[in-house]
Amino acid sequence: MNNPDFKHGVIEMAHGSGGRTSATLIESLFVRHFDNPLLQQGNDQAAFAVTSGRMVITTDAHVVSPLFFPGGDIGSLSVHGTINDVAMAGAQPLYLSAAFILEEGFPLAELERIVISMARASRETGIPVVTGDTKVVERGKGDGVFITTTGIGVIPDGIHISGHLARPGDAIILSGYIGDHGTAILSSREGLEFGTTITSDSAALHTLVAAMIEVAPDIRCLRDPTRGGLATTLNELARQSGVGMHIEEAAIPLRAEVRGACELLGLDPLYMANEGKLVCIVPQQSAGRLLARMHHHPLARQAAIIGHVTSDERNLVVMQTGFGGMRVVDWLAGEQLPRIC
C-alpha cells in the first residue's frame, strides 16, 4: 500500500471507505504518531486491565475554529479538554479514544500537524490514545476536522467529588487567570492584535488535581470553566448543589491584556472560555492548606479564594464588584463566542 502524500495530498472520500485507503491513512498517520501497543493491536477496540474501584467516562466533541490558534490547536485542545473532564472527578486519567470527522479536500499536511500536536499532548500528559475512528464527509458538509475524544480514568479510594456536594460556608477557589482561551481564539479569528499576543491557557490539569486531593481529600466540587466561562460554571454548581454563591470581583485573577481586549470588544471576561483552569469548592478548614499547595504547581501559581458558598434557595451567584456594589452573575444567555472549543 502506498502511503498518502502528506506534503501535497488532501483528504478524499476513499479515506473514509473502511478499505485499503482508510487502512493506509490510519497506519501512516494515527498509529504512527499515537504509537502505543494498545493501538498497534489493530482491533476495533482496545483492551486493558483494571483493578476494582470507581471509574469515570467523559466525552467531548471539538469543533474549535480556527483549527490553529495562539497557544494550541484542535489536536492539543482535544487531549487537554477530555483529560480535564476526567480529572474534575478527582480521577487519574488512563486512556483516550479519538474519533475524527474529516472534510473532503482538507490538506493532509494540516491533518498531520494536528495529529502530531495531539500525539505530543498525549505523550506529555502520559495518557495514550488507544483506539479511534475516522470518517470523511463531502466538501461543504463539514469544516476541515472535528475531533471527539473520550477519556476514562480511575477515582482514588476515599475521593467523592461531584457538582452536587457544595455546602454553605465552603470556600470557592479559582486556579488562575480567566478568559485567556476565549480571548486568544477571538483575536486569532478576527485578526485582532492587542499589543501583545494573548495565548490560550489550554493545559491538562490532572497533575494539579492529583496534588490537590493529596492535601485536601475533602474537596467537594471541581469543574473547569470552559464554554460559558466562570459565571456559567458557578451557576451550574450552585443549581446542582442547591446553594448560592458570593464572589468578589477583585479576587478573580485577570490579566490586564485580557481585561483590555474584553473592554474593547464589549465582552465580559466572566463568560469567556478557559481551557486550563479549574474551580474548586472545599470546606473552609482545608482552603488555606490547599491554596498553599496549589501555588507550588506551575498551573496554579495565581490560584485564589474568590468567594464562598451561601445558603440561597434561588441558587444565585452574587458578586461584589470592584466598585463595592453587588451584582447578580447570571448564566451565559445566548451565544457569546461560537465554536470556542
Add this chain to the structure above:
Amino acid sequence: MNNPDFKHGVIEMAHGSGGRTSATLIESLFVRHFDNPLLQQGNDQAAFAVTSGRMVITTDAHVVSPLFFPGGDIGSLSVHGTINDVAMAGAQPLYLSAAFILEEGFPLAELERIVISMARASRETGIPVVTGDTKVVERGKGDGVFITTTGIGVIPDGIHISGHLARPGDAIILSGYIGDHGTAILSSREGLEFGTTITSDSAALHTLVAAMIEVAPDIRCLRDPTRGGLATTLNELARQSGVGMHIEEAAIPLRAEVRGACELLGLDPLYMANEGKLVCIVPQQSAGRLLARMHHHPLARQAAIIGHVTSDERNLVVMQTGFGGMRVVDWLAGEQLPRIC
C-alpha cells in the same frame, strides 16, 4: 428556563454556547430521553464502580446519510455500532457516551426523533448513555447531525479474542445475510425500489456474542463487517494474523433481493456494509457446537461456516466462486459507498 419548541424550532448557535440555552436543550432532550441516574448527576463525566479484570474501550463517529433509512436511523445505528465493537472483544458492554455535532438550522423535531430512537436502542440493549456533549456549527459547516458514541465493557475471565489470533485450519463462521445495510442505505439515498424494501440489519450483537462464548470460549477472532464489507474484514484479519483464508461463495448467506440490487447497480455484495453481522474464527473442533448454538439466536439463524483459515505468507483471501473457479478477494479499493455509517 423555557423548553425549546420541539415542534417548530431549529438548532441555533446558542444551543452550543454552554450557557442557559445549552442547559435547557440538554435537560429537555438528552437527560429526559436517556433517563438514567448517572446522566442525571449532571457532571461533565459519569462515575461508576468496576471489579478488577479486563476492560475495553471503543469509539465510532457516525455520519450516515440519509439520517433516516429503512430499518433504522443515525440514532439507533450509533448505539448498535458501538455496542458491537465492544462485543467483538467478547466483552459485555457497560456504558455508552454520546457526543453530538449539530448544524445550525437543523429541525429540533428531527433531532428529538433521533434521540428517542437512540434512547429506545439503549433501553432495548440495556446499555445506558451515561455522559455526553453537544456542539453546534454554523449552517453549511456540518450536515444535520453527526453522533460519536464511545463504549466501554468488561471481558469475562478466560476470554482472549483478538484479530491476530487466527490459525491455519480454523473455521470461518459468518452470522447471517450480507449486504443488507449497504443496500438499504443506497436504495433510500437514490430513491430506488427493488420490488420489496430492503431494510438495514442494524442490531446489537452483544447477547449473541455472550451466547457464543458460553459454548465456545476458545473463539479466536470476532469482527463485524461494516464499512468495506465481508471482503475487507477477512483481509484485515488475514493480515493481522499473518494467515490466508479460503472461502466458498455458495456458503455465504445472501438475500435474493440484495443480490439483485447489487447486480443492477454493479456493486459486489462482498464489499457492502453490514451493521448486525459478525465474522467469527474458531478452532474446527468447536465450530459445529458453536454453529448449532448460533442457530438458536434470533440474530444468527442463517449463520454458516463459509470457509477456513490457510497458511499463506501473502495473506490472501481466496474464494471458490459459484462457477467453481477461484478468485482472489482483495481489500475494498477506493470508495464504494460514502457515508454508509
